[in-house]
Amino acid sequence: MIMFTRMALGLTTALALCLPASAETLRLSHNTGDTTTWQQGADKFAELLAAETGGEYEVRVFPNAQLSGGDQMKQAEMTGRGAIDLVLTSAINVTPLAPEMAAFSLPYLYSDYDAVDRTTAGKAGDKMEEIMAGHGIHILAWGENGFREVTNSKHPITSPEDMQGLKMRVAGPMYIDVMNDLGANPQQMQWTETFPALQQGVVDGQENPIGAVIIPQRVYEVQKYITPWHYSYDPLFLGISKAKWDGLDDETRAQFQKAADEAMAYQIEISREATAEGLEYLKEQGMEVYEPTPEDLAAFKEATQPSFDKWSEEIGADIVKLFTDEANAQ
Numbered sequence: 668m669i670m671f672t673r674m675a676l677g678l679t680t681a682l683a684l685c686l687p688a689s690a691e692t693l694r695l696s697h698n699t700g701d702t703t704t705w706q707q708g709a710d711k712f713a714e715l716l717a718a719e720t721g722g723e724y725e726v727r728v729f730p731n732a733q734l735s736g737g738d739q740m741k742q743a744e745m746t747g748r749g750a751i752d753l754v755l756t757s758a759i760n761v762t763p764l765a766p767e768m769a770a771f772s773l774p775y776l777y778s779d780y781d782a783v784d785r786t787t788a789g790k791a792g793d794k795m796e797e798i799m800a801g802h803g804i805h806i807l808a809w810g811e812n813g814f815r816e817v818t819n820s821k822h823p824i825t826s827p828e829d830m831q832g833l834k835m836r837v838a839g840p841m842y843i844d845v846m847n848d849l850g851a852n853p854q855q856m857q858w859t860e861t862f863p864a865l866q867q868g869v870v871d872g873q874e875n876p877i878g879a880v881i882i883p884q885r886v887y888e889v890q891k892y893i894t895p896w897h898y899s900y901d902p903l904f905l906g907i908s909k910a911k912w913d914g915l916d917d918e919t920r921a922q923f924q925k926a927a928d929e930a931m932a933y934q935i936e937i938s939r940e941a942t943a944e945g946l947e948y949l950k951e952q953g954m955e956v957y958e959p960t961p962e963d964l965a966a967f968k969e970a971t972q973p974s975f976d977k978w979s980e981e982i983g984a985d986i987v988k989l990f991t992d993e994a995n996a997q
């Protein structure tokens with residue numbers, strides 16, 4: 668009996684040595700549904716972090732901004748004060764907290780993905796990380812929402828004139844100004860409320876990236892027309908509450924970093940793949956695609972220049988220059 672107890676104790680001790688004392692659960696908030704590439708990126712991070720840390724950290728992913736009562740703009744502020752551990756959200760969502768983050772999404776800033784990647788990997792990205800750290804969020808890695816394309820239920824959008832009077836759902840403040848430039852009637856609305864609003868005709872249209880959001884959230888079921896006008900780019904970032912980050916030792920930080928880098932590289936890859944094949948898929952689902960000509964794009968760009976200028980002032984000329992220099996570098 669004594670022998671048995673000793674053995675049992677020995678076993679328990681051995682087990683305790685190879686299993687983490689107690690796994691810490693971290694809550695990750697994002698504001699799209701559980702079918703998107705955002706969710707897939709978050710799940711990948713959870714899986715990689717558990718593997719890296721031998722199960723010491725468990726990440727629970729909460730979609731649809733559940734942790735901030737459905738308010739997508741509140742997630743960042745809550746992460747900043749440590750009420751949420753991790754956040755995966757897009758730049759436009761944090762502009763109430765850090766207006767500088769709107770720099771990424773200035774109308775027609777980027778011509779392609781290479782231009783985007785130069786800024787997230789360059790001085791512009793570093794500057795944004797510094798600014799977000801000032802709001803209590805340590806950015807681990809950049810991901811991708813993508814180029815935001817316009818859809819609606821009324822008619823094809825071929826020119827700024829076609830936007831006249833359309834009731835457009837938008838996510839954030841800068842897009843209100845851009846839609847006003849185009850003569851549309853913008854309305855700020857939570858993403859989670861947008862599908863029913865489109866379905867019931869409360870709004871006529873919306874704009875979102877094809878691979879990351881439009882396809883996985885089945886926007887084609889409630890919208891007929893799409894124009895890939897690439898008017899604004901929106902990056903994702905995976906951020907951790909700075910208080911949490913500051914409390915981690917160097918080894919653990921390296922594990923978080925590796926998991927975040929790999930998860931966001933994966934999230935960017937699947938978003939770009941889904942976007943590349945996306946228009947074909949949307950046609951099969953019954954959507955009508957208008958592919959704008961270079962002249963059409965020039966007209967949209969010209970029409971939205973007032974918002975570019977207004978928001979450049981809001982963001983600050985130095986920061987805008989970091990972005991334009993890197994976006995336009997060859």
Ligand code: X2X
Pocket residue numbers: 698699739757759760812837838857858874875876880901
């Ligand atoms: O709300 C949106 O449009 C979305 C999902 O793209 C963002 O979070 C900005």
